Amino acid sequence: MEIIVRLDVVLALRKRTGRDVAAEIGISEQNLSLLKSGKVKGIRFETLAKLCEVLDCQPGDLLEASPASSG
Amino acid sequence: MTVKRVMQTSRWLGLLTTVLIGAVPALILFGLATGAFTVDALIAGNPTLNIVTPPGAGAVTGYVLIEALLMAVGIYVLWQVRALFGAYAAGDILTLESAQTLQRAGGGLLALAGCNIVATAVQGVLLTWANPPGQRQLAVGISNTEIWFLLTGGLLMVVGWALVEAARQADENRGFV
Numbered sequence: 560m561e562i563i564v565r566l567d568v569v570l571a572l573r574k575r576t577g578r579d580v581a582a583e584i585g586i587s588e589q590n591l592s593l594l595k596s597g598k599v600k601g602i603r604f605e606t607l608a609k610l611c612e613v614l615d616c617q618p619g620d621l622l623e624a625s626p627a628s629s630g
Numbered sequence: 631m632t633v634k635r636v637m638q639t640s641r642w643l644g645l646l647t648t649v650l651i652g653a654v655p656a657l658i659l660f661g662l663a664t665g666a667f668t669v670d671a672l673i674a675g676n677p678t679l680n681i682v683t684p685p686g687a688g689a690v691t692g693y694v695l696i697e698a699l700l701m702a703v704g705i706y707v708l709w710q711v712r713a714l715f716g717a718y719a720a721g722d723i724l725t726l727e728s729a730q731t732l733q734r735a736g737g738g739l740l741a742l743a744g745c746n747i748v749a750t751a752v753q754g755v756l757l758t759w760a761n762p763p764g765q766r767q768l769a770v771g772i773s774n775t776e777i778w779f780l781l782t783g784g785l786l787m788v789v790g791w792a793l794v795e796a797a798r799q800a801d802e803n804r805g806f807v
Contacts, residue, residue, distance in 0.1 A: 590807045600805030 584609035644715035707738035729793035736786025743779035
């Protein structure tokens, strides 16, 4: 299984930009971009909670467990 | 704030270490030039040894070479310390490389303690080698200096190990958003 970040989908649905959300939750735009592309080792509960609050969603909307792709 | 302080202090200590690296060989050369390694000076500088017959040129040369070896180990330690301060001054604080440099400095100090103990014994033999048979001396001892080198070297090694773990965790933390 692998975890897929659906932040870009939620941002599009809420019509929000990464820059605005990053500023609102207090992380850098670069880090939010890394998170969107799934190039991070993990996400802190604190960041997840802020994202859920700002985007009015649940953790399950942002993250999805999917069978690992074979290459 | 703490990082800034580490960087600023390291910059100054790095400069001091660089000066010391230059000063140590200069001190040996100064000693050579001012007669600190003449036979009389060596006899006067080792009052605990019973030097009946003054040592020959070979023994004196050996004595000086051992001093040079000790100096080389000392410079190796200073070099590692300088590299560490350089890395800290550049902001590379919790990195694996800095932790390994600290470990090398600690290892160097432990080696310096061991070399000091052996060197003192060998130098004693060299200075009393010209004595009649039965009056040559082999004295092995540990002074305060060696004990401090051992303790400080051991401490640096242990802190280095701890910092390797800290660097690993810091690296992992950087991957979290």
